[in-house]
Amino acid sequence: MSKREVLTSIKDERLIEERRTQMVKGAVSLFKEKGFHRTTTREIAKSSGFSIGTLYEYIQSKEDVLYLVCDSIYEEVRERLEEEMHLEGYTVQCLEKAITHYFKVINELQDEVLVMYQEAKSLSKDALPYVLKKELEMVGMFETLIRGCIQSEQFLLDDKEIKLLSHHIFVQGQMWAFRRWWLQQHYTLEEYTNIQLKFLLKDFSVQSV
Template sequence: MDYESFSKSWDGHVLELIDVSAKKVHAIDKKHKQIVEGACKVFFQKGYHPTSIREISEAAGMSMGQLYHYISSKDDVLFLMHRHMQTTWYKYLTENLHEDPDDPVQTLTDALRLTTDFHTTNKKLIQFVYSESKYLSKQHLKVVLQMDDKNVVQFWRDLLIAVQRKTGLDIDINACANILVFTNVFMPLRGWNLKDRPANEYKKQLLQFVLRGIGIPAPS
């Protein structure tokens, strides 16, 4: 899936769940990104609950009236942050991952390395989204979990299927894909307890651990 299709996969859900009075879809998407970028500034500093809608509007450079053209609540912003995390990750991959259909193991290895780099660089975003997801409404959470499976887990399923076809590896594709999603966020969620050595050493160790767990010889 190309980045544009990946990003658009969220559009119907956004329009269904968020009460938007603006009419132009392109403008809505642009404003939602502006709102999320502003929200990140205050959420990362103050947390979800202490942050007010007014502080989000100020950080986004929008009036309260403008803001309410594109969202109806702070919960909507949290939902949009999940989309932002997912689409930003995928854009980073499409810009940096060079898929080799003849060497799916190398493609998988590169995708794992790039994802770990992305999650480490965007540590605050990952930490915030994972810790604050509990505040999503049931309806918003249902869509977030659905899109996580459709886009993120499916990305790893597809890579693992290619590896299996090439190598004959005997693995549970769905279980391994979900394990990959979880282990990829290890550094931002547990890195606080790993400060005795450079982060790159732990990234390398994590990559070796994951590949060997799947049954693939890890790079030295």
């Protein structure tokens, strides 16, 4: 599935990237405070540091801004996950390290993750499948690590268990953001991570069978 094109009248790719980065940062704070539907394009422009006229040189609608927000968030999470996924060998320790890094990334981007989950439902029909595909690609990164652990005979799982565990890992990381109103009053990130690692992995290692 190809990336959705957001039309612009500007030809300078560097300037497009710079302005849209400003736009995403400005929109995230507004969407968090007011929600997508109650936020106006004029407010987005002001929060981004330029005029409404300039805003419409880089997008055609408020929905374009939401798409850029979701696309940007997923791309940053993916890139930062990949930094930690290039590990030597497939071991339970490598998987634990990758999960721990993923939880840290979510912690650092929790406002963005929260906005994305609150507002992704407002994406257009052509944009939503692309954004969801990017999420599945990140889930697939964990699936690759799990399958590697099976090949190295450290895990015993069937195909359905592999897929569900991959999604489970991904969602438990996100839960740190969208349940933070309670979780972060009772756990540090380290405590949360260590408990989740026990919940997620203890029943699948060869030693526990």
